[in-house]
Amino acid sequence: MARTIIPFGPQHPVLPEPIHLKLVVEDEIVKEALPAIGYVHRGLEKLADIRDYNQMIQIVERVCGICSMIHAMCYCQGLEEMMKVEAPSRAKFLRVIWSELHRMHSHLLWLGLFADAFGFEALFMQFWKIRERIMDINEATAGNRVIVSVNVVGGVRRDLSPEQCRWILKELEEVERQIKELQSTMLKDYSVCKRTKGIGVLTKEQAHELGAAGPLLRASGWAQDCRQLGYAAFPELDFSPVFHTDGDCWARGWVRFMETLQSINLVRQAIAKLPQGELAAKVKGNPEGEIVTRVEQPRGELLYYIKANGKKNLERLRIRTPTFANVPPLLAMLPGVELANVPVVVLSIDPCISCTER
Amino acid sequence: MLFFTKTALGNLLRKYSTRMYPHVVREPFKDARGELYNEIDKCIFCMKCSKVCPSQCITVNNKAATWECDPFACVYCGVCVENCPVSCLHMKPAYRKAVYNRELIHMQGELKKKKTASAPKTTPEVATAANPDDLGESPE
Numbered sequence: 001m002a003r004t005i006i007p008f009g010p011q012h013p014v015l016p017e018p019i020h021l022k023l024v025v026e027d028e029i030v031k032e033a034l035p036a037i038g039y040v041h042r043g044l045e046k047l048a049d050i051r052d053y054n055q056m057i058q059i060v061e062r063v064c065g066i067c068s069m070i071h072a073m074c075y076c077q078g079l080e081e082m083m084k085v086e087a088p089s090r091a092k093f094l095r096v097i098w099s100e101l102h103r104m105h106s107h108l109l110w111l112g113l114f115a116d117a118f119g120f121e122a123l124f125m126q127f128w129k130i131r132e133r134i135m136d137i138n139e140a141t142a143g144n145r146v147i148v149s150v151n152v153v154g155g156v157r158r159d160l161s162p163e164q165c166r167w168i169l170k171e172l173e174e175v176e177r178q179i180k181e182l183q184s185t186m187l188k189d190y191s192v193c194k195r196t197k198g199i200g201v202l203t204k205e206q207a208h209e210l211g212a213a214g215p216l217l218r219a220s221g222w223a224q225d226c227r228q229l230g231y232a233a234f235p236e237l238d239f240s241p242v243f244h245t246d247g248d249c250w251a252r253g254w255v256r257f258m259e260t261l262q263s264i265n266l267v268r269q270a271i272a273k274l275p276q277g278e279l280a281a282k283v284k285g286n287p288e289g290e291i292v293t294r295v296e297q298p299r300g301e302l303l304y305y306i307k308a309n310g311k312k313n314l315e316r317l318r319i320r321t322p323t324f325a326n327v328p329p330l331l332a333m334l335p336g337v338e339l340a341n342v343p344v345v346v347l348s349i350d351p352c353i354s355c356t357e358r
Numbered sequence: 359m360l361f362f363t364k365t366a367l368g369n370l371l372r373k374y375s376t377r378m379y380p381h382v383v384r385e386p387f388k389d390a391r392g393e394l395y396n397e398i399d400k401c402i403f404c405m406k407c408s409k410v411c412p413s414q415c416i417t418v419n420n421k422a423a424t425w426e427c428d429p430f431a432c433v434y435c436g437v438c439v440e441n442c443p444v445s446c447l448h449m450k451p452a453y454r455k456a457v458y459n460r461e462l463i464h465m466q467g468e469l470k471k472k473k474t475a476s477a478p479k480t481t482p483e484v485a486t487a488a489n490p491d492d493l494g495e496s497p498e
Contacts, residue, residue, distance in 0.1 A: 055411075056412075057412075122362065149391075189362065
């Protein structure tokens with residue numbers, strides 16, 4: 001059959017966010033994919049010109065709802081380094097707790113969406129049901145479900161009481177039990193394996209050459225994680241990246257599943273080692289200079305470039321998000337995939353288009 | 359094989375995961391950031407809240423002693439509450455109820471007299487009237 005171009009997105013039942021792919025297909029096999037983005041651009045970086053650097057914390061949180069706290073943490077860490085302020089050690093541990101809670105709920109959301117992509121709706125509802133507990137922890141401790149707004153330049157705004165810590169640990173025990181109950185379904189079920197194993201393979205070399213980030217990179221055999229850089233309180237926690245060597249959709253699901261359990265472990269460690277002390281260091285004056293900071297988002301490496309000139313507004317703010325890095329590997333994975341498997345492969349990179357376009 | 363059966367059967371026997379909202383509402387968490395409100399009799403109209411607000415949803419007029427907040431623009435970050443010098447701003451733990459019309463929270467206070475010791479305390483008039491002129495069209 002002759003080549004046909006099939007539009008995929010920007011509105012598609014499996015896509016949580018708008019990305020458009022022109023799929024060149026031949027006999028229902030994808031030969032080439034041409035991406036188009038630009039549906040949710042909001043000009044957030046430009047807002048740095050008219051809002052002061054403290055107001056930007058709440059604005060960068062809105063780059064992405066799912067990992068809002070991690071965006072703000074990255075931004076605040078950059079400004080702290082620029083202004084030569086050290087966040088107190090309690091603040092660093094609290095940042096780890098909230099950022100890992102965000103990673104957990106992001107991965108649970110993705111696991112649900114992924115299950116939906118291969119048609120397992122009961123599993124989708126099950127993962128989202130577990131996620132509600134994490135959202136409740138966020139709301140009870142930080143004030144809001146999704147955009148928690150706990151960071152300030154110099155530390156954090158909220159504290160955890162010993163009762164709240166005990167409650168979090170109790171909730172996490174239940175979350176862990178429920179996630180583990182779904183482990184066999186997610187990783188061993190015949191129909192799940194049939195839809196994910198050997199599909200959308202990204203080899204170790206390709207992942208390196210195309211600059212993949214996050215779980216996509218780790219599922220292709222690279223044990224690299226920005227948390228190894230030792231930001232916040234990660235140097236004091238026992239942590240080693242989860243990775244798999246298969247490089248297919250199943251391996252990406254496996255990596256994210258295991259990372260969810262790892263995040264539970266990290267929160268437990270952080271609560272056990274939570275030191276006493278101040279929540280935020282005093283910050284004086286305006287930032288000056290330029291800086292690049294990196295943190296690990298649920299989807300991979302997040303990079304902030306901040307340039308300031310001693311005024312209360314920043315001169316330039318540039319954000320590079322992991323989905324932007326993961327689009328070239330996606331285009332390399334799609335050729336050779338059957339049309340029916342395209343949603344699974346696209347979902348497997350955990351696309352966050354709002355992040356990418358800001 | 360049949361790994362999900364146990365979970366599915368378990369769900370049949372467990373109680374519902376959902377609630378009949380809005381008839382059944384969960385108790386709000388103590389520290390949740392719900393609706394913003396101003397104790398207008400304590401407010402000194404210093405405009406600090408409107409300056410720090412990242413979404414620019416608060417308008418303060420220090421001549422007419424009015425305080426206005428657009429709850430549809432508010433992002434519930436609580437920065438204004440923390441920066442208020444007289445602690446007159448608070449956040450209720452419960453969320454705002456859904457409404458039919460876009461209405462501003464409008465409060466009319468009274469300007470404080472300068473250092474007149476033992477001045478009799480007056481109770482200011484608190485109005486929460488709608489101001490439909492600045493609001494654009496209603497959702498209908």
